[in-house]
Amino acid sequence: PTYIDVGSAENFRDDAVAYxxxxxxxGRDAELHVWPGAFHGYDTIAPNATVSxxxxxxRTRWLRRLLDR
Structure with a gap:
């Protein structure tokens, strides 16, 4: 299982979506989130922002689902 998240304003957005x-x-299990307006490092630079x-x-919900399998 793979979790992918990326900001919509991220330089690597298209690569993440293609991956x-x-x-x-x-046939692999993957979950993708594209966060509106987010840029590279958004969650580190602005950890208290709503998007972060x-x-x-x-991420936490995905990990819990994975561990509950």
């Missing part, structure tokens, strides 16, 4: 697409097309908190919550 997720490749995983899906090859939402991203952390999404």
């Amino acid at each position: 997720a697409d490749t995983l899906w097309r090859t 908190r939402d991203a952390l919550e999404a």
Whole structure:
């Protein structure tokens, strides 16, 4: 299983989306989140921003689902 998150204003956004697409097309389990307005390092630079908190919550939920399998 692979968790991918990326900001919509991230330089690597298209690469992250393409990676997720490749995983899906090859039958792999992947979860992709593209965070609106987020840039590279957004969660480190602005950890208290709503998007950063939402991203952390999404990562935590994914990890919990993975560990509960």
